[in-house]
Amino acid sequence: MSKNLRTYLNQVKKLLPDQIKIVDKEVEPEFEVSAIIEKLENQGESPMVLFNNVKGSKIPLLINLGANYDRLALAIDSDTKNIVFEYGKKEQNRILVKEVSTGPVKDIILKGSEINLNIFPIIKHNAEDAGKYISAGPTLMKDPDTGNQNLGLYRLQVQSKDELGLFINPANHGFLIGEKYRELGQKMEVAVLIGHHPTVIMSSVSKLENYGGELEVAGGLMGEAVEVIKGETVDLRVPAEQEIVIEGIVDPQLTRDEGPFGEWPRYYTGRGERWFIKITAITMRKNPIYQTVMAAHDEHNILGALPIMGSLIRRIKAVLPTVTNVNLPLSGGGRVRCYISLKQHSDGEAKQAAFIALAVVPNIKHLILVDDDIDVFNEKQVLWALSTRFDAREDLIMMKNCIGSHLIPTAFDITKQKHGNMETKLIFDATRNVTPHLNGKPFPKMARVPVEIVNKIVPEEYLKECTKNFEE
Ligand SMILES: Cc1cc2nc3c(=O)[nH]c(=O)nc-3n(C[C@H](O)[C@H](O)[C@H](O)COP(=O)(O)O)c2cc1C
Ligand SMILES: [Mn+2]
Known part of the structure; x- marks a missing residue:
């Protein structure tokens, strides 16, 4: 059957x-x-x-x-x-x-x-x-x-x-x-x-x-x-x-x-x-x-988000094979805000992913680009990348008068006097630069405990219940 x-x-x-x-x-x-x-x-x-x-x-x-x-x-x-x-x-x-x-x-x-x-x-x-x-x-x-x-x-x-x-x-x-x-x-x-x-x-x-x-x-x-x-x-x-x-x-x-x-x-x-x-x-x-x-x-947001995310990763990959994941988070209604991760080899590469995504899905208004060490389904990580790898002067692109979603209350028409289906797109490039530029130094490494030591740790072997009373 x-x-x-x-x-x-x-x-x-x-x-x-x-x-x-x-x-x-x-x-x-x-x-x-x-x-x-x-x-x-x-x-x-x-x-x-x-x-x-x-x-x-x-x-x-x-x-x-x-x-x-x-x-x-x-x-x-x-x-x-x-x-x-x-x-x-x-x-x-x-x-x-x-x-x-x-x-x-x-x-x-x-x-x-x-x-x-x-x-x-x-x-x-x-x-x-x-x-x-x-x-x-x-x-x-x-x-x-x-x-x-x-x-x-x-x-x-x-x-x-x-x-x-x-x-x-x-x-x-x-x-x-x-x-x-x-x-x-x-x-x-x-x-x-x-x-x-x-x-x-x-x-x-x-x-x-x-x-x-x-x-x-x-x-x-x-x-x-x-x-x-x-x-x-x-x-x-x-x-x-x-x-x-x-x-x-x-x-x-x-x-x-x-x-x-x-x-x-x-x-x-x-x-x-x-x-x-x-x-x-x-x-x-x-x-x-x-x-x-x-x-x-x-249901409206999730059922809408998944097929669009799937189409997006497929269509970005067709142009840019280095893309690793895409999320349209529920905090953007599953449509408005898009997070894209990729393994960037040249400066400016990430922006290509943004242009494709904006062309494929008119509902996307805000796009955040991150490196592949960021899990796009973890908004804490995405916003951390935005906080520490993004500076608006260099990394923000604003595109006016683009086709967008007529269902968003802030959308306008060409005269700006009426509601319509146009909006202002923002691309936030929160990827690290590939070419060293901070006084010739590479982008700083993320602070972590040595990974081989962390991997060996079994917390239960160390931690016991607290039974003693502290002297006051
Ligand atoms: C629950 C749900 C309701 C939708 N309602 C509409 C709608 O009323 N009008 C519309 O144009 N798109 C709506 N969409 C989005 C379209 O289905 C989507 O953009 C689709 O790709 C359009 O296909 P088409 O380009 O072949 O017309 C809805 C999506 C979901 C998940
Ligand atoms: Mn169709």
Whole structure:
């Protein structure tokens, strides 16, 4: 049997049994589900949770799957320590999709008056969201020039029982493809894919070099081809093992008010005129599992960060093989701040890594470059390097008026009078200089006890409990 959401859930149950929880009690779709996840997050807990009884729906709801790196590592058959490197490696090894003629996604087919989004346990995530949102349904579309299928994860607002508002960042392929259809005066067929092996949603966040290829990346990450099958009402190949597929049409000449929505910077942003999907069919398994991402919380940040880090290390390595690791820390929402480590051979080499990263991921605003003796997943070490190896006069680069993230409250438009998607990039080069320059001396060595002596020490052989009382 091919891999899918269910095979993954069974794997988690077996290998990480504390990380999957069930709720049988009836819960409200407006805020009760998300309140439980927020409370757990505040307590430092990140299980994924299956809600079997969301009021108004017979379909169970899975949330928080992507809320920690252990579970994402399991999905790509890696471990948390090597996850970025492994993601990049597997992202490179694309496996072509395999076309099949039957699959469970066709168990139930709803068309015409049967189409009704209200059958699903779609939730309102945060207090001031404009409405209920589908947040774990990547949208598939075809590049009209090549016929290649592109998959991107974009938020979808429930606007009626058969309409979904579609919000795409102007820097993303999905937007540029939609623009092609608009210029051609044509409508764009789409399919929203809900619930599959986590590699499908991860690939839809990857930063790929061309339009399309995400399902081939999912195959590479999963280690086997994604099986696909013809859509019912759209000329797209959709995954046969998907829990739910929502097919539809976007007329890119038309827009509608969409948003706000609690987004990854953890603010409500992004209200505006957007395209929308008119649903033409819903196909699904007999007993489907509906999945959502806990927006503006850890899951949103972590699920967003890993694929981008994997793409970054792969794409920087293609130009600069000396790169050793990449982190998009949660303290930057998993998007804004990027730490890159590398083994530098020439002065100025590190800056090349920064230029590539800024070109690949428009959301990055602050980039900190460090040597390979710094663990980029240890912020204490990164900030220590910044404190001791960086001087703003020589080591800070500021780039104005770059494309950035429209979801960050400080972003502006070209006139500087309005909010927009432009921002000021900063590169902090916290690497040591390669050429000696401090009075001809090399960069000072880090102060440590002789390593061969430290290695031999077994503290327990020295340390005993303190039993005596001190004379006062
Ligand atoms: C949970 C989550 C939600 C996202 N929502 C959106 C969104 O609403 N709009 C958007 O443009 N990108 C969103 N993204 C980021 C895109 O999925 C990502 O930039 C992707 O690479 C776009 O693919 P594309 O370039 O093929 O369009 C989201 C990412 C995550 C992890
Ligand atoms: Mn793409």
